[in-house]
Amino acid sequence: MNNSLKALIESLIFVSQEPVTLAQLGTIVEGVEAAEIEAAIEDLIREYEAEGRGIHIIRAGGGWLYSTKPAHDREVRRLLQIERKNRLSSAGLETLAAIAYRQPVTQSEVSAIRGVDSTGALKTLLEKKLIKIVGRKKAPGNPLVYRTSDEFLLYLGLDSLDGLPSEAEIAKILEEEKAVEAEP
């Protein structure tokens, strides 16, 4: 294993606040095969996953970035003086899921899926930067069209939208729920 390549990549991932992509690394580390870069990253990831390390490299939003390990959440928050990180409300999550699967969508389409007016939830998601406005639909009233953002991928630790739970996984959950209910 090329140790200097590994060290170089480590520093590049470290300085970036956003996921570093393979393409970015490729342009900086000239003359090295993509496969070799990936192998170096895999190696780094393994090293960080080992016991005794507080941070690790995760794959999200199409690239790699550093994050602290979940076990240290409480202490990290104490340092930052943050009470807790709020989860999304169930209305927020539902709206986000509807957008994630049906994008690009308008407010009224999201509301129709949920059977509930979603204007407020959309606004909150926009402010949290989990969704973005990508334009207007050529339809009566020219409604705004929404998509999930790159922050959305990072927020849920997804590499791309392909990482969203698949039809099959969803069907499995539904099966399980029904099985539980069928029991007396």
Next chain:
Amino acid sequence: MPETPVEEAPPVEDASVPPSAEAASDGYQVRLDVFEGPLDLLLFLIRKKKIDIHDIPIAAITRDYLGYLDRKTEINLDREAEFVFIAALLIYIKSQMLLPRETDLAEHEDPRRVLIDRLVEYEKVKAACSLLREREDVQILQWKRDFIPPLHGESELEPVELSLFDLAESFFRMMKRREADDTRVIRGRDVPIEVKMKELVTLLQERHVLDFLEYFESHASLEEALVSFFCILELVKSRVAVAVQDELFQTIRVWLRKDPHRTAAHE
């Protein structure tokens, strides 16, 4: 809720809650506001009765549904309208099913189709939510570098003298950007400053650091952006928040002061 023209079917499993059975003996009381919306309630009823979603006995479900509607504890017109809309849809479907027809309907002409499609889709979204929630729960414990707000202690900057003009400057820049947007929107909704203030404080608590310009741009209307600008001024003035600009013409970052008393007093 007035009597509803639902077909006279024999009472179904009677433990389902009739409209006036507040003190029903089954003790199974669920308040309407635990449901995300009418579809959530319908799904709950369908599962409770172990009904096949593709073959819903409309009359029975409508009766249960209206029963829940009647047990509402408070009146919220917007929310109620959504529940009533689905009630109307249920009754409409039943009426379609009762209409005599010359020929039998093919399966795809089932009047229930429109409802079934919505329920199936909604059910999938709900299931996806539970999977996404699992992911969120893991991710939320991992701190990425861009989520980390600056640490600041004793040397906290004195914001007012420093950045009032900068705030104004940013504000005018924002106005200019808005001008470029020549869409004409007619809006009737007023945004009270108190409401916006609460929203902003909650957002600051959650996000820890707010990018001022980006925050502006997330507003759909100029009025709302203006109100949020005043809120920030007010928060800075009352020393609840700090606004810092690193360089001229750069964006302004805003965060809450770490002084619980002041923050609490403000809420």
